[in-house]
Structures are given as structure tokens and as C-alpha cells.
Amino acid sequence: MKEVSGRKMNQRFYDMLEENPVIAAVKDEEGLEKCCSLEDIKVLCSIPDLVGRIKESGKMAVVHADLITGLGSREIAVDFIKKATQADGIISTKPALIKRGRELGMFTVMRYFLIDSMALENVRTLPGGVRPDVIEILPGLMPDIIRNICQDLKTPIIAGGLITDRKSVMAALSAGALCVSSTNQNVWTM
Helix, strand or coil, X not given: CHHHHHHHHHHHHHHHHHHCCEEXXXXXXXXXXXXXXXXXXXXXXXXXXXXXXXXXXXXXEEEEHHHCCCCCCCCHHHHHHHHHHCCCEEEECCHHHHHHHHHCCCEEEEEEECCCHHHHHHHHCCCCCCCCCEEEEECCCCHHHHHHHHHHCCCCEEEECCCCCHHHHHHHHHCXXXXXXXXXXXXXCC
């Protein structure tokens, strides 16, 4: 049953991105208000105490588990997020949290900060048993690297970080990214 639920979640996510390949990454109340009022924005990454408002506006809530103060990096944190917030998914840099999110039928985003060649190699060699729904690459301003990763992996790629203009969005999408994520509200309405 959970796997079927996970597949439905994946399809819902991909359908939303087909309509608009920009994910609104919300970090404050002002951003939440703007995002919830935009009809075209369908997918949302947010802080957990706002999940109810996000879902009431008809959007998906994907919580960045690593940014929740007080929650550890153990799998039980994902159980808490699922139960306490009813979030649709999680974002994390921690493989164990991604694995647990998948077990619970949540949509999972594995985030990688590409700061050097070792970090790039880590993307290509996902730890055993960790199968995120998508991988987010930061910064998203590296079309050549995005293209190479897309060729090496079957997992869809989100380009995030430092995406601030149409040229950056188009470069990431042209390189093979499924979508982009940005906290820049001007990008949300391009």
C-alpha cells in the first residue's frame, strides 16, 4: 500500500512540474503568503509549522528536515514530521532520512552541495538502499555539471541555489534538470 501511495505522490509531483517547472522555496511568512496566492505555483518546500496552510491552498508541502531545530538526524525525525505535520515529503542531505521517508511513502528529495569533485562523486554513488525520488543539486548555476549528472543517473535532478533570473532557469532546464527551486520570488512567476 505504501509503495502505491508513493507512486501516486511521484506522479502528482511530476504532473505539477509539467505545468510549471519552478519550485517555490519558502523561508518566511511573506514568501508563504505570496506562494499560496499564486495559481501557477503548484509545489512548495516549506518549514513544518506552516504545512497545514500550504496544503489548504492546494499545494504539496515538502519539509526540509535538516533545518528543523531540535530534531536530530535519526530516522525517528522523519516519523515525527510525517505524523505531526502531515507533510507530503522531505528534503535532506542525510541518506538515512531519505530512506526512512521512502519507507513511509513520502516524496523524497536528496540534497547535495557540489563544492568539489568529491561531492560530485558522492552524487554518482548513492549509498546502498537510498533511492530518492529526486536529487537537488546546489548551486544550480552549473549547466555542464547538471548535464553530466543527468547523463550518469536515472534519478531526476532539481537545480537549486543562486537561481535568480530567466537565463539561469533556462540553462538548468536545458541541461536536463527536471525543475529549479528558488527562494527568489521573481523566479516563481517567470
